[in-house]
Amino acid sequence: MARASSEPSAGRRRPQKRLRAGFRMEIAGDSYYHSALLETGTRRHHCRVRNHVRPIMNTHTNFRRGAAALLLVMISGMALAQGDAETGRELGYTCLGCHGIEGQRNAYPSFRVPRLGGQNREYLEVALNAYRAGTRPHPTMQAQAGSLTDDNIADLLAWLTSFGEAEDTATAEQVAGVEAAQICVTCHGADGAAVQPAPPVLAGQHADYLVHALRQYKDGTRSGNVMAAFAANLSAADMELIASFYAAQEGVTTLNE
Ligand code: HEC
Ligand code: HEC
Numbered sequence: 001m002a003r004a005s006s007e008p009s010a011g012r013r014r015p016q017k018r019l020r021a022g023f024r025m026e027i028a029g030d031s032y033y034h035s036a037l038l039e040t041g042t043r044r045h046h047c048r049v050r051n052h053v054r055p056i057m058n059t060h061t062n063f064r065r066g067a068a069a070l071l072l073v074m075i076s077g078m079a080l081a082q083g084d085a086e087t088g089r090e091l092g093y094t095c096l097g098c099h100g101i102e103g104q105r106n107a108y109p110s111f112r113v114p115r116l117g118g119q120n121r122e123y124l125e126v127a128l129n130a131y132r133a134g135t136r137p138h139p140t141m142q143a144q145a146g147s148l149t150d151d152n153i154a155d156l157l158a159w160l161t162s163f164g165e166a167e168d169t170a171t172a173e174q175v176a177g178v179e180a181a182q183i184c185v186t187c188h189g190a191d192g193a194a195v196q197p198a199p200p201v202l203a204g205q206h207a208d209y210l211v212h213a214l215r216q217y218k219d220g221t222r223s224g225n226v227m228a229a230f231a232a233n234l235s236a237a238d239m240e241l242i243a244s245f246y247a248a249q250e251g252v253t254t255l256n257e
Pocket of ligand 1: 115116128136138141156
């Protein structure tokens with residue numbers, strides 16, 4: 001994406017997020033999660049639309065027309081559903097003080113701050129909302145997110161996703177040597193490309209941050225999602241092995257302005 005100019009971008013703000021919410025409500029009866037996937041308009045999102053809309057159209061033939069029409073509405077609205085990357089870049093200047101410095105550490109406990117470049121949009125949004133709501137504890141990130149409006153978050157997401165898109169590409173074969181990671185690649189790997197809601201990319205993430213996150217899922221500090229079940233049985237040694245496996249793959253990157 002082109003580098004943002006330093007001109008103020010007031011007046012360029014577009015309507016956002018509302019459309020996504022509407023779409024989710026109409027599809028909810030089929031318990032599929034299309035909406036977040038359809039938002040960003042990236043290549044990966046197009047793939048996922050195929051993966052998830054086809055099953056609906058095949059199994060609920062009488063919904064075929066409705067589903068197709070909704071999809072068209074959603075696709076035509078995608079450009080409007082974005083935040084403004086330039087505004088996000090201005091808002092995100094302070095984020096770079098940690099997420100833009102290679103190897104920057106969190107002090108207590110000590111771990112490197114997570115890489116955000118290439119992380120998937122849906123997960124970034126979940127994370128920022130959780131810090132803002134106070135359900136994901138971390139004093140600095142709660143302070144950073146606490147005053148953000150929905151529009152601020154949409155703009156930050158537009159900026160953050162402008163750093164590209166990484167994917168977990170681990171396969172069951174690659175992970176064969178790490179017994180405890182077999183289950184993980186069904187979501188955090190090539191096999192998980194269509195899992196809903198989109199799991200975060202682990203490939204390329206700092207190993208010490210991954211271990212920190214796994215400990216928090218295991219002890220319940222980070223709760224309210226599927227990960228508690230998968231972290232529950234991991235030993236400290238398993239966590240280290242899995243973390244080094246994912247950290248060694250190409251994937252997310254430090255934000256680099
Ligand atoms: C003082 C350092 C610091 C600053 C400034 C900062 N962050 Fe963070 N950020 C962290 C740390 C440390 C974590 C991991 C916290 C945890 O354990 O949940 C984190 C986590 C995150 C996560 C979750 C990543 C993941 O993989 O789960 C997101 C998203 C994020 N920050 C976005 C931002 C944005 C956007 C800003 C600017 C508005 C920002 N951060 C500013 C240190 C910082
Ligand atoms: C059913 C799908 C699924 C499986 C299987 C799964 N995960 Fe997750 N994982 C998720 C989702 C969804 C999240 C986001 C949760 C949240 O909002 O905090 C996540 C989050 C994570 C995170 C936090 C990443 C970050 O940036 O903060 C780590 C680390 C993680 N998973 C590791 C694992 C490991 C290791 C395994 C195997 C033992 C595993 N996961 C199995 C879906 C899954």
